[in-house]
Amino acid sequence: MSLALAGVVKRYGERTALDGVDFEVGAGEVVALLGPNGAGKSTLVSIAAGLLKADAGSVSVRGRPGLAPQDIGIYPSLTVRENLWAFAELHGVSRRRAERLLAPFVLTELADRAAGTLSGGEQRRLHTALAVVHRPRLVLLDEPTAGADTQTRSAILRAVLELASDGAAVVYTTHYLPEVEELDAGVALLEAGRIIATGSVSELVAAHAESVVEITYTDGRTVRRAGTSLHGLGDDVVRAEVIRPSLEAAYLALTGRRSAE
Numbered sequence: 001m002s003l004a005l006a007g008v009v010k011r012y013g014e015r016t017a018l019d020g021v022d023f024e025v026g027a028g029e030v031v032a033l034l035g036p037n038g039a040g041k042s043t044l045v046s047i048a049a050g051l052l053k054a055d056a057g058s059v060s061v062r063g064r065p066g067l068a069p070q071d072i073g074i075y076p077s078l079t080v081r082e083n084l085w086a087f088a089e090l091h092g093v094s095r096r097r098a099e100r101l102l103a104p105f106v107l108t109e110l111a112d113r114a115a116g117t118l119s120g121g122e123q124r125r126l127h128t129a130l131a132v133v134h135r136p137r138l139v140l141l142d143e144p145t146a147g148a149d150t151q152t153r154s155a156i157l158r159a160v161l162e163l164a165s166d167g168a169a170v171v172y173t174t175h176y177l178p179e180v181e182e183l184d185a186g187v188a189l190l191e192a193g194r195i196i197a198t199g200s201v202s203e204l205v206a207a208h209a210e211s212v213v214e215i216t217y218t219d220g221r222t223v224r225r226a227g228t229s230l231h232g233l234g235d236d237v238v239r240a241e242v243i244r245p246s247l248e249a250a251y252l253a254l255t256g257r258r259s260a261e
């Protein structure tokens with residue numbers, strides 16, 4: 001296994017952020033770590049990266065992981081290319097090898113621009129590339145597609161798949177479920193510090209997803225009912241949406257919430 005956590009507990013003072021987590025990712029696997037805000041995703045990623053120490057349990061990591069934290073960390077006054085060089089130096093790999101990341105992260109045309117002048121999505125691509133300069137066997141990406149437009153999102157996802165096909169284990173967190181379906185990633189769902197479901201997208205959908213209609217009333221109430229029928233909706237309904245079997249529906253069934261809530 002490239003990453004193996006067993007019985008991991010992490011507390012911040014009185015608050016238990018991880019409450020006995022078992023989690024394994026093998027070479028070539030992509031696992032999307034999902035869960036509501038505060039579920040413990042960043043804590044798990046930080047423990048896997050060696051930034052935080054677990055209070056109990058065991059953590060085993062193959063090699064030196066590559067981490068792209070949620071907050072973007074680049075050298076704004078250096079160019080894109082110089083940022084890659086700086087990280088190459090840090091990891092003892094050649095500049096040429098680091099520059100090979102320009103193309104997959106769609107940075108070739110931006111290579112000589114100061115990183116601080118890039119757009120948010122461009123910076124996110126550079127930030128993610130910097131995490132993998134040393135070709136880590138374990139890649140940890142905390143919300144790599146947050147705030148990214150469709151193009152940046154798909155560039156990052158394509159690069160993630162490439163890393164996995166090179167044999168890296170990839171763990172990434174997201175709140176955006178359609179991209180998890182697109183990647184056909186493995187899924188681990190965290191809630192309140194516990195893993196409540198794991199499996200492939202199709203396994204989770206088959207086991208947990210049923211069509212529901214989500215109805216919002218004029219007074220702001222939202223009610224969900226089984227099925228797909230929109231019949232019998234009164235005048236006090238402002239919105240009705242059919243949520244078909246999908247990862248979103250499975251997430252809703254497991255957590256009682258929408259992924260974006």
Ligand SMILES: Nc1ncnc2c1ncn2[C@@H]1O[C@H](COP(=O)(O)OP(=O)(O)OP(=O)(O)O)[C@@H](O)[C@H]1O
Pocket residue numbers: 012015016017035036037038039040041042043044
């Ligand atoms: N440094 C800290 N001090 C105290 N509590 C913390 C600290 N970091 C996280 N927590 C708490 O631990 C729990 C897990 O937080 P974590 O950031 O891991 O969740 P998350 O799933 O990544 O959330 P999000 O989706 O919002 O990024 C939350 O209750 C959070 O408030």
